[in-house]
Amino acid sequence: MNRFLEQRVGFAMLSLAALAVVAPILLVIGAIVVRGIGAINWEFLTAVPRSGMKAGGIFPAIVGTLVLILGTSLAAIPIGVGGAIYLSEYARDTWLTRAIRLAIVNLAGIPSVVYGLFGLGLFVLFLQFGTSIVAGSLTLAIMTLPVIISTAEEALRAVPTEFRTVSASLGGTRWQGIRRVVLPQALPGIITGVILGLLRAAGETAPILFTVAAFFLPRLPQSAFDQTMALPYHLYVISTQVPGMPPQIQYGTALVLLALVLSLNVIATMIRSSFRRRRQW
């Protein structure tokens, strides 16, 4: 075979592989938009479910998911970013820090249902938070931590060591160097990691299944120790547990969840690309 022909065949196969990656995403989004867009109206977004969830809206589930994202952020961001700063800036390379890193990598690989059971055992039962937003948020936070810690640590390490040295040479303490030079540089990368972590938390069903999610609760949560509906679990319920569910409501719910997650994703991408443009070293 002549080498130019070989190249052409090779490129064709590679572009087919690339297409094979994109096609399912477009098909999934397309199918959900086409079948779900009809359900989207003001009532669907702002009303509580009625008639055994076969009519009305999904407002409590939307609010529930937003509240869970907020609760997860409150717990995961300080711990995750603080841990990343410690690991990247302060920790010496000892068996302890190696063990911590190993634990973080392994945490990322644990199936989400295991986090759910862990949250049930620790937060719901042992600490007696009950099935509540607190228990659900903390469970989601633990699941999110590995993503936040590893991306934040990477962002911190991407800041040249030189800046820390210069800061020290000007009489700055180590913390002043971190606070005034390193963190501002790493911030966009850290924010991206935080959003990606929260994104995963927003879409998960298993961790909230035993810790916070209500099957049917047609009102907004009253306190942090209340249960709440949430979009992923609601989608699971109306797809599998309710006979005779109108498909349009199922797809409409999926569309709202997808829109929420994708818009977070777009924000993360925008922050990252503006960061790349600004970085000049």
Added chain:
Amino acid sequence: MAQPPTKIQVEHLYFDYGSKTALTDVSIDIARQRITALIGPSGCGKSTFLRCLNRMNDTIPNTHVRGKVLLDEQNIYAPGTNVVELRRRVAMVFQRPNPFPQSIFDNVAFGPRVLGLAKNANLFQTIEESLHSADLWGEVKDNLKQDALTLSLGQQQRLCIARALAIRPAVILMDEPCSALDPIATLKIEELMQELKQEYTIVIVTHNMQQAARASDYTAMMMLAAGTRSGTVIEFGETKKIFTNPRDKRTEDYITGRYG
């Protein structure tokens, strides 16, 4: 030339990286308000020695210093020495221009701010004076809010010098400050050094023999000690004498380019 007073007196300084000794028995007197150049082949410990003078090596784990470095007759390695205060008195300019990715103003203000030196009113004055002393004020005075990374490399290096001057040091250490610059920017830095030595004591590491000959008053020739992997000063004296009439054959070979 009358012997000027000594600013830094180095006595039998040894520096160890773990079990490896990087500097062996360095003893020189660095004169006040003069420029002292450190020359010698790569890897002979020039930068390591320079960094011993403001304890920048402290941050490297497993290192150990023996001997004394007396700054104004005080041993900077004495227990209880305030390293932050030491670095305020002994500032440093690095090989590559490395302004922070912030505005010109914030770069120069960094030292005064972390040290809590200047409150708003005289912060601006400090910054203006520092930029003046670094010969940069005229070029940037209308753009202090501009990102420092938009400056040319030569301007960036002068900004780094201004940033170092803003903490009001007595000594400025320069680690090959011109190695990333073109000849014109280099000349500008050398002229600046001549102005700065009216007020400051300068120690400069350079690979450029012409630069050492042109710009310095004293020169220390460093080299690996015979039969070891450890650097030491083999000859130290007035630059004129070192370059016209070196006592050590190795110095002569090095400065005439016959080294190695």
